[in-house]
Amino acid sequence: MVVRRPVAETGVTYASDPALGRAVSSWQAWAVDADTRFRGSSGGVLTAISGWLVESGRATTVVGAAGDAAQPRRTVSIELGKGADFKQQSGSRYAPVSMASHESALGSDSVVVGKPCEASALSQLMSSRGQMDSPILLSFFCAGVPSQQATERLLTELGIPHAAPLRTLRYRGHGWPGNFYAESVEGAKASASYDESWGKQLGPSMQWRCKVCPDGVGESADIVAGDYWKTDAKGYPVFTDSSGVSALIARTKRGHEIIVAAIQSGVIEAEPLELSHISNIQPYQVERRATLWARLLGRRLAGWKVPSYTGFGLFAQSLQNPVRALRYVYGSFRRSRLQSPRD
Structure with a gap:
């Protein structure tokens, strides 16, 4: 790829x-x-x-x-x-x-x-x-x-059963950033802040x-x-x-x-x-790109195949902070070793 x-x-x-x-x-x-x-x-x-x-x-x-x-x-x-x-x-x-x-x-x-x-x-x-x-x-x-399972878990935690049909489900909007909001056909309502919904469940x-x-x-x-x-x-x-x-x-x-x-x-x-x-x-966008080369290297060292990216300057960005890069290499390697490599 x-x-x-x-x-x-x-x-x-x-x-x-x-x-x-x-x-x-x-x-x-x-x-x-x-x-x-x-x-x-x-x-x-x-x-x-x-x-x-x-x-x-x-x-x-x-x-x-x-x-x-x-x-x-x-x-x-x-x-x-x-x-x-x-x-x-x-x-x-x-x-x-x-x-x-x-x-x-x-x-x-x-x-x-x-x-x-x-x-x-x-x-x-x-x-x-x-x-x-x-x-x-x-x-x-x-x-x-x-x-999709994360949405279902969040709804359940907010008191709307898995089988309950919904009238409305909104992840964001109606304000900025806006709340996660759901309403069942029977009139039950539930909401969670963006930080709670994205940060703790969806993300x-x-x-x-x-x-x-x-x-x-x-x-x-x-x-x-x-x-x-x-x-x-x-x-x-x-x-x-x-x-x-x-x-x-x-x-x-x-x-x-x-x-x-x-x-x-x-x-x-x-x-x-x-x-x-x-x-x-x-x-978040700055950090994820600056550390991606290091995370991919850690994954490869653990025996996994990784995607190939061309033209994004990932290696050069990782060199801007070598200590951080090494930390991400190790973290990615350690997590990947807990899984079994696949083709």
């Missing part, structure tokens, strides 16, 4: 950051529509932009994720066209789902809102096929995909493949959004509720032109933002 960092566009001037990659432009942004901003995970910008792209005729359909209308515990891919309620896909879904496999995901007139790995897969697939007209790829900062359940992902920041997308957290005196994110703000990065010339047009059309409000300011409030 080889995952390649996307090649820079010819004739385009980029800013660059070791953890965040290349950017044609970067912003702090939020949806102008107050309800979209409230319902979205961090400012509602991806919801606002994707809906505007269709309603303005720049695209014909959006492929995204939403709760299954019949079984809200599950997350499914959906396709929305002109006149649809695009707020239906607002808010994060911390559960397994695939947008890349949707039949419209490769359409040149489509917008795909998916995980960074899906943007990478679609980009490499289109490149291998020689497909020049690609869908518009929108993505978001991703820390990994939790298991720890993510698959190993996500833990060794080289790109949680959507380098293969046209546009990627992430939380532009407020920080405490030590520089760490603060998860108190407030009006959502996204860090918004244009990865391509097309992405930059879309953002500028969306601003001019009054769809989003945005202000230029240095990449370094974004990396300062995304310590």
